[in-house]
Amino acid sequence: MQVEEYLNDIAEREGTVHLTLIDPASQSPDEAAEIAFAASQGGTDAIMVGGSTGAGGVLLDQTLIKIKEQTDKPTILFPGNAAGVSRYADAIFFMSLLNSRDISFVTTNQAMGAPVVYRSGIEPISMAYLIVEPGGTVGWVGDAKLIPKNKADIAVAYALAGKYLGMHYTYLEAGSGADEAVRPEMIAAVKHVLGDNKLIVGGGIRDGAAAKKCALAGADMIVTGTVVEKNSKATYVTSKIEELVSAIKN
Numbered sequence: 001m002q003v004e005e006y007l008n009d010i011a012e013r014e015g016t017v018h019l020t021l022i023d024p025a026s027q028s029p030d031e032a033a034e035i036a037f038a039a040s041q042g043g044t045d046a047i048m049v050g051g052s053t054g055a056g057g058v059l060l061d062q063t064l065i066k067i068k069e070q071t072d073k074p075t076i077l078f079p080g081n082a083a084g085v086s087r088y089a090d091a092i093f094f095m096s097l098l099n100s101r102d103i104s105f106v107t108t109n110q111a112m113g114a115p116v117v118y119r120s121g122i123e124p125i126s127m128a129y130l131i132v133e134p135g136g137t138v139g140w141v142g143d144a145k146l147i148p149k150n151k152a153d154i155a156v157a158y159a160l161a162g163k164y165l166g167m168h169y170t171y172l173e174a175g176s177g178a179d180e181a182v183r184p185e186m187i188a189a190v191k192h193v194l195g196d197n198k199l200i201v202g203g204g205i206r207d208g209a210a211a212k213k214c215a216l217a218g219a220d221m222i223v224t225g226t227v228v229e230k231n232s233k234a235t236y237v238t239s240k241i242e243e244l245v246s247a248i249k250n
């Protein structure tokens, strides 16, 4: 089964998908694989691999190779630029940062990365990537015109633009380690116009209660990264992921 179909199927059957984000720059490939294994034990549905600063090359390849030795869950690239493409992944969130001021994050990195995706045979999953306040590192790196956190109508406008451009997924990003996750009002307003198109929410989600708020508001998929990155002890990772997963599944 293709990864997009796999994710959509889980969203339909279980209500919400959980994705674990691993930044190859934050630990060794072996440690990344331990986190991926522990997260799989905790019930995560897939592993996203990427970072906004320097996640490419041999480190990215090795991280994916090691992760795939430890888990059967699909691996999905979450690239910060064209260098974030690796043939060792199953799929890639082929995203455009629609609210960037910098055309390189809207189309140029996509053009530079596309032939690599084509040759590697990994599955592209089209995605509108929208960065909301506070935005964190990715907001700065991506030169985003941050969507104000209480302006749901602006997020709705961008989400509709992405949908009309044919993007299957929309990602509302508050930034890694954000003090506050994307607000339920914004999630609900965006999901309302997306209809069957899938909505991913991430940034600043640290516990089951916060994840549940996002899921109840209408998120189809929840991404968490920092919570397990900073506490890579396997038993902690498994129980934290269990907490998040049980909060968002039917």
Ligand SMILES: CC(C)=CCC/C(C)=C/CC/C(C)=C/CC/C(C)=C/COP(=O)(O)OP(=O)(O)O
Binding pocket: 023, 050, 051, 052, 053, 078, 079, 080, 081, 082, 085, 093, 094, 095, 096, 097, 105, 106, 109, 110, 113, 114, 129, 137, 138, 141, 142, 175, 176, 225
């Ligand atoms: C589709 C292709 C080939 C490229 C897309 C390029 C785009 C649109 C990038 C958007 C801007 C950007 C820098 C995204 C990075 C997303 C990401 C991997 C965030 C996760 O990393 P974090 O862990 O939050 O950040 P740090 O790396 O700062 O820890």
Ligand SMILES: O=P(O)(O)OC[C@@H](O)CO
Binding pocket: 021, 138, 173, 174, 175, 176, 177, 178, 201, 202, 203, 204, 205, 223, 224, 225, 226, 227
């Ligand atoms: O690290 P956290 O805060 O979980 O954020 C995950 C993801 O949305 C960042 O791109």
Ligand SMILES: [Mg+2]
Binding pocket: 023, 026, 051, 052, 176, 225
């Ligand atoms: Mg990171």
